[in-house]
Amino acid sequence: MDGGEESAVADFLQILEEHRKNCERQGKYVEAEIAKNRLEELKLHEENRRKEAMRSRQIAERLGVEEAHMLEFQQFNMVWDKKMEAYEGHAETLVEAMKVRHTKDLKEFQRKLLQKQARPKFSRELLNLRNIQEHLAKAKDYTEAHKMKLKADALEAWEIEKWRNQKQQEMFQQEAKFKHSKQQELIALQKRIQTGREEQKKRRQLDLERLLQRYQNVKSELEAQQNLERMRAAKQLQSGAFMNLQNRRTKKTRG
Incomplete structure (x- = not known):
């Protein structure tokens, strides 16, 4: 009910009250009783x-607060989901970039290892x-020279094979050490990413608690x-009922 309708009701009640009073003054008690009732x-x-209107309005106000909260909560989750998605995307980019760089570094490291290989240092015996x-x-003893050459060739082949195995083992060890250092670098990056992820979760939780x-x-x-x-509404009603009771008691005393 709007203000105009309330004013009309108040006017009607005022008119009805005046009618009751007139009936009372004129001794038309039956009509006065009807008007009073x-x-x-x-x-x-x-x-x-008015009670129902106030109750409906208060329910609407509470529902409005709930709806506003749900909208804010949805917006909160949407914003934070995007933040977390962006963080994970950036973290994945960093990890992939490091892996690509590590692969390139390993190839370069292996190339340099191969370049460093010198000729073997043969034994005094050879x-x-x-x-x-x-x-x-030089002494034209070719038969003995040939025998000596076969013996020296066999020893040289053995020493070269030994040298190659040794160099290969050294390369494996150096490569393993290199790979380990790169793996540690990757692990450190992943730990930093995890720490950042946990910080993101903590900030999200704090923001949620504040919301x-x-x-x-x-x-x-x-x-x-x-x-x-x-x-206040209850007090007004009680005050109105008390005033009506007082008026009735006054009239009965006078009567």
């Missing part, structure tokens, strides 16, 4: 209407065999205001 019915109806071989050849606290504050404040409004 009608007044009480209308007043009771108006009180109930060098002596080669010297003897040369002397025999929920604001909602509870608004809800509590609205409940307090509505309780105060109901108390």
Whole structure:
């Protein structure tokens, strides 16, 4: 009911009250009783209407707060989901970039290892065999020179194979050490990412707690205001009923 309708009801009640008073002054008590009863019915109806209107309005206010909170909560989750998604995307990019760089670094490291390989340093025994071989050849003792060459070739092949195995083992160890250092670098990055992820979760939780606290504050404040409004309305009704009772007692005493 809008202000115009309330004003019309108030005017009608005023008219009905004047009619009751006129009937009372003129001794038309039956009509005065009818008017009185009608007044009480209308007043009771108006009180109930106002109570229901206040109740409906307060429910609408509470629903409005709930709806606003749900919208804010949805917006909160949407914003934070995007933040977390962006963080995870950036973290994945960092990890992939490091892996690509590590692969490139490993290839370069292996290339440099191969370049560093020098000719093997032969044993004194092999060098002596080669010297003897040369002397025999110069002395035109080719048969013995050939025998010495076969012996020196066998020893040289053995020493080269030994050297290669040793160098290969050294390369494996250096490569393993290099890979380990890169793995540690990757683990450190992943730990930093995890730490950042946990910080993101903590900030999200703190923001959520603040949002929920604001909602509870608004809800509590609205409940307090509505309780105060109901108390004031109840006091007004009690005051009106008390005044009506006093008026009735006064009239009976005078009568």
